[in-house]
Amino acid sequence: MASVRLQGITKQFDGNPVLKGIDLDIADGEFVVLVGPSGCGKSTLLRIVAGLEDAGQGSVEIGGRECRDVEPAKRGIAMVFQSYALYPHMTVAENMGFALKLAGQPRAEVQARVARAAAILQIGHLLERRPKALSGGQRQRVAIGRAIVRQPDVFLFDEPLSNLDAALRGQTRVELARLHRELGATMIYVTHDQVEAMTLGQRIVVLNGGRIEQAGTPLELYERPVNQFVAGFLGSPRMNFLPGALAGEEGSAAHVRLPSGAVLRVAADVTRAAPGAPVTLGVRPEHLRVHDGVGVEGGIPGTVVLVEFLGDATIVHVQADDVPGMIAVKYRADEAAPEQDDRVLLAFDHAHGHLFDADGAAFPRAGLPA
Numbered sequence: 001m002a003s004v005r006l007q008g009i010t011k012q013f014d015g016n017p018v019l020k021g022i023d024l025d026i027a028d029g030e031f032v033v034l035v036g037p038s039g040c041g042k043s044t045l046l047r048i049v050a051g052l053e054d055a056g057q058g059s060v061e062i063g064g065r066e067c068r069d070v071e072p073a074k075r076g077i078a079m080v081f082q083s084y085a086l087y088p089h090m091t092v093a094e095n096m097g098f099a100l101k102l103a104g105q106p107r108a109e110v111q112a113r114v115a116r117a118a119a120i121l122q123i124g125h126l127l128e129r130r131p132k133a134l135s136g137g138q139r140q141r142v143a144i145g146r147a148i149v150r151q152p153d154v155f156l157f158d159e160p161l162s163n164l165d166a167a168l169r170g171q172t173r174v175e176l177a178r179l180h181r182e183l184g185a186t187m188i189y190v191t192h193d194q195v196e197a198m199t200l201g202q203r204i205v206v207l208n209g210g211r212i213e214q215a216g217t218p219l220e221l222y223e224r225p226v227n228q229f230v231a232g233f234l235g236s237p238r239m240n241f242l243p244g245a246l247a248g249e250e251g252s253a254a255h256v257r258l259p260s261g262a263v264l265r266v267a268a269d270v271t272r273a274a275p276g277a278p279v280t281l282g283v284r285p286e287h288l289r290v291h292d293g294v295g296v297e298g299g300i301p302g303t304v305v306l307v308e309f310l311g312d313a314t315i316v317h318v319q320a321d322d323v324p325g326m327i328a329v330k331y332r333a334d335e336a337a338p339e340q341d342d343r344v345l346l347a348f349d350h351a352h353g354h355l356f357d358a359d360g361a362a363f364p365r366a367g368l369p370a
């Protein structure tokens with residue numbers, strides 16, 4: 001197994017910068033997920049680690065060894081792609097053992113490793129089938145098995161589950177987490193699915209426009225996003241953002257005035273900002289609740305325009321007075337939710353509010369351990 005160290009990685013395609021200086025240390029045995037919007041450079045970064053793409057500048061170290069001049073096959077990595085890329089004329093066993101056979105491994109060793117990987121992935125009964133006789137999920141397991149038999153130091157996954165339906169994606173996600181525990185291997189996993197990122201990653205790296213916005217545990221990113229981009233990227237429905245202005249401080253809480261005139265308390269340290277500075281208030285849908293008594297100061301007044309019942313949760317969409325866009329409020333299925341056309345006043349515990357400056361940088365959240 002091996003650590004991976006990326007330093008100052010840049011990449012341009014046809015003069016367009018795609019990666020703008022990536023520094024990232026991945027520990028031996030760590031499961032790191034790279035997430036970000038389409039086109040932010042996730043796959044390019046993974047392909048640079050694999051050696052399938054040259055970095056413009058910077059260095060890639062795998063297991064302490066600089067890999068710039070090391071060809072992909074000698075880097076100790078195995079990559080699993082979104083398209084399974086199985087050989088159609090070979091059986092499952094032949095597909096899984098092919099790389100070992102090419103490398104001149106003895107037949108018995110190849111068979112033993114294929115059998116072991118098939119047992120881990122529970123595909124032992126499929127070994128003699130050809131890919132066309134397999135379901136999408138089974139093909140993806142064969143592709144993962146092909147990586148396992150090579151006993152790489154580092155596994156690289158490029159959106160491996162995106163061709164599977166929702167149920168199978170959930171199941172395969174659980175299997176991947178188990179696989180990581182069993183093999184203890186270093187894994188780097190690219191996805192744009194935030195549920196995969198939150199559930200699989202020991203650490204999540206959020207990329208945007210070729211830069212790292214933030215890297216941290218799922219909880220750190222969720223509770224302490226460093227900026228508005230990360231805050232809005234993780235969470236479903238996403239965090240609500242409301243424009244406002246600083247209207248003073250009281251102890252460890254900031255006061256924010258909304259366009260409606262309401263003044264809300266948020267646990268944030270705003271000592272670096274000037275009074276009256278424009279800010280954006282962020283509150284997650286699960287932290288908002290409706291309070292009775294329209295007209296009460298300190299709430300967000302609005303009207304319910306849509307109620308979505310999702311089975312395990314209910315999402316209430318509120319048009320806030322004087323605020324463009326809709327505010328989402330998330331209720332558990334066993335809670336009573338307001339109904340369409342209700343006039344409501346939304347409130348939240350001030351400890352759950354986030355505050356961002358005009359550039360989108362988060363103010364430190366007061367009351368949370370540093």
Ligand SMILES: Nc1ncnc2c1ncn2[C@@H]1O[C@H](COP(=O)(O)OP(=O)(O)OP(=O)(O)O)[C@@H](O)[C@H]1O
Nearest residue numbers: 013014018036037038039040041042043044045192
């Ligand atoms: N071989 C190439 N030639 C030219 N441009 C490329 C090449 N590969 C990638 N790009 C461009 O680089 C940018 C980053 O691509 P990349 O595939 O790394 O993004 P991504 O974050 O993985 O996106 P997605 O989630 O859509 O797969 C995109 O604008 C893409 O069009």
